[in-house]
């Protein structure tokens with residue numbers, strides 16, 4: 001609030017404090033005085049078009065809309081006087097003139113603002129006897145169902161698109177009696193936050209397509225939980241019906257997601273009951289899969305682990321853990337591994353360059369609180385398709401940008417954002433490094449500082465251009481600035497170099513260095529000790545084990561996979577499957593099973609997804625957010641922490657008799673006191689020159705927004721959206737010209753030993769000699785490295 | 796224009812059309828060039844024989860850097876923009892109070908019968924179409940009509956007939 005002074009106003013005879021720039025409705029809301037409304041929404045601009053909020057104001061000749069009437073000192077407002085009541089009743093009657101009153105067949109019934117307000121403020125009969133308006137619906141895509149005859153033209157959905165999503169797709173077309181809210185042309189709403197218009201719509205005009213007609217609002221139970229698909233940790237409310245997840249809606253948390261939710265977090269639940277769910281433990285016996293009791297399957301698991309360690313040594317066992325596992329699961333996995341002496345344990349599945357891991361923060365963090373992003377003055381994002389990877393963070397950056405911040409990016413593809421980008425640097429994998437070096441040098445020069453000796457070569461090689469200098473200046477001038485390494489930076493083939501340069505850049509420019517990591521619980525994994533070089537709370541391992549890359553480059557005797565599908569979730573799909581198939585034993589603790597998995601596994605243990613277990617995710621601010629299971633475990637599957645506790649007992653792990661996941665968490669918490677304190681820096685990796693253009697074509701990968709994890713990949717409606725359907729590769733027109741390819745041509749993509757057919761789009765946002773490919777999809781589950789050499793062949 | 800947009804809108808955003816729109820754009824501060832949307836739509840409509848298509852509206856959105864829906868909103872709000880083909884002579888008969896009291900209804904009946912088309916339709920030869928409009932602001936001369944860009948007042952079916960013959 002710009003002005004901190006306050007004065008007094010009176011509402012319904014009660015004296016209340018008000019700030020000069022407030023509207024009457026805000027003071028009333030803060031004090032629990034109810035004023036009916038439809039168009040007003042706390043997070044949206046004021047439209048004052050529905051007139052439902054009319055109140056009486058002393059000395060005003062007629063009722064005034066509370067949402068658009070600024071407070072004045074000494075003002076006296078009556079929300080309940082005969083005049084106010086009459087005005088509200090009249091408005092309500094007007095609003096219902098064209099409303100179909102079809103509540104019995106409307107999905108909103110029981111949680112409808114129109115219904116509630118009509119009950120509270122409307123009359124019993126309408127004086128209107130003429131025919132009503134009917135509106136033909138347009139299909140808005142697989143996520144949002146429409147019944148526009150019910151629309152009361154409050155324009156909340158329109159304002160949401162314009163102001164919050166930054167993508168104006170809905171509008172009011174026509175005029176007067178013929179005004180319609182819609183898209184005018186038939187098109188799927190494409191914002192990755194589109195589901196929020198379901199929540200803001202006060203009537204049943206916009207409802208959730210996947211869950212509609214499946215349950216009534218009053219039949220649902222709700223549990224608070226935490227979204228499991230990105231590092232933001234949006235707060236959610238899971239609505240369940242007959243012990244099944246029926247839908248997911250946002251839970252207000254001003255510090256994280258406010259009242260919004262990304263479509264991925266909202267609709268991914270559809271994947272939970274997919275037919276691939278593994279119902280009972282199974283063991284491969286002489287080439288045959290047989291279902292087994294938990295006891296037998298766990299005993300077999302323990303035996304595999306013990307024998308592998310005893311016969312081949314601890315370093316012949318590898319443990320790969322999804323960054324979406326809960327903190328409790330991770331900590332127990334760490335304890336079991338530690339007990340068996342195994343240090344080949346990792347969660348960094350889409351990473352390939354681990355050489356600077358000793359300098360990595362103990363727990364990767366955004367560096368500022370999520371809410372503080374709104375107040376940044378300059379942000380440089382490195383390797384991030386922010387709107388698709390962390391939609392809520394993108395929303396925060398959009399707010400910052402609207403506040404006047406400079407948002408800048410350094411990427412391997414020119415990704416669309418729904419906010420202005422002040423500067424965009426684009427490069428192939430080595431180009432990105434050189435750009436970053438140039439910005440770093442520009443900052444050092446502005447500071448009259450010498451290049452540190454280990455960076456002198458690469459900096460000398462990269463003369464800053466005007467664009468680098470502009471970025472440097474903006475970062476230096478920022479009172480609050482951030483350099484953020486995104487998911488694609490972390491997957492970069494020379495991530496260590498990016499990290500060294502970004503660290504230097506942030507330090508010299510005096511801004512924070514932040515990370516936006518893959519998965520929901522990467523920070524938790526680091527704190528729990530799911531790393532080959534560090535134990536719980538970042539304690540160094542005396543004898544570091546193999547990282548995910550090493551574990552999957554040559555075959556070990558035995559592997560344990562926790563909650564992942566390696567062909568989608570690892571750096572090199574093809575190689576991973578080959579290695580796992582060659583391994584003697586693979587134990588999968590997994591909610592889903594596929595034929596691929598049956599092909600390499602020999603024990604399958606059904607563990608539950610996050611909706612069926614209690615647990616904790618640590619978000620990118622370092623916030624430990626715990627949740628309870630919302631529904632019972634499917635069939636014979638069990639929460640991961642319980643399975644691991646029993647496994648721990650079978651392996652004679654001491655003090656492993658936890659009664660609850662809270663106990664597990666408390667124990668870990670007692671070790672993790674202050675991870676933010678960090679570690680003394682060790683010598684950083686030597687940085688070589690990137691002065692040779694790559695010889696052949698280079699693959700670039702952005703993990704598809706709905707391909708990030710096993711649940712999302714099975715969420716049917718999300719998979720039907722245009723963005724999920726877009727499985728095309730992208731090359732720029734220069735390369736297309738050279739290869740004589742046109743838009744929509746089919747080409748063969750060759751990588752590793754595979755050759756698959758894909759369609760192509762010409763996109764000049766892709767750097768020269770590069771082929772951009774969506775990752776986490778069926779096609780790419782057959783290819784090799786996420787970044788690296790690739791070949792294209794015309795069909 | 797990027798190559799993709801070039802392909803899409805190149806044939807409607809011709810150099811003369813752009814030049815014409817640019818004149819209107821120049822009337823506003825650069826960051827408010829969308830203020831030229833009404834003129835741009837009018838220019839596009841004239842160029843296309845009196846009516847707009849989705850493609851033309853999209854071209855305007857692209858040219859003025861506006862969300863497409865914002866252009867649709869404007870183009871569907873004002874009754875001067877047409878979304879269906881119209882005749883070479885668009886006959887707009889005022890239906891508002893003064894004209895109604897002075898016999899605009901008769902004019903409409905006469906036209907529909909004489910031209911053999913109903914409201915909103917185009918005669919087979921493509922010459923005429925009829926439309927009802929709100930008050931033309933010519934109440935003193937009621938009943939009034941606008942044909943093309945020309946106002947006609949104190950109309951009777953006979954006078955109208957004469958006018959149509961002259962236009963034919």
Ligand code: SF4
Pocket residue numbers: 150151152153154155156157158181200201202203205206
């Ligand atoms: S669809 Fe819903 S949110 Fe949108 S204008 Fe209509 S009533 Fe309001």
Ligand code: FES
Pocket residue numbers: 036037038039040047048049050051052053054065066067068
């Ligand atoms: S809520 Fe105030 S006018 Fe709609």
Ligand code: FES
Pocket residue numbers: 889890891892893894895929930931932933934937938939
């Ligand atoms: S009423 Fe017809 S011109 Fe005004």
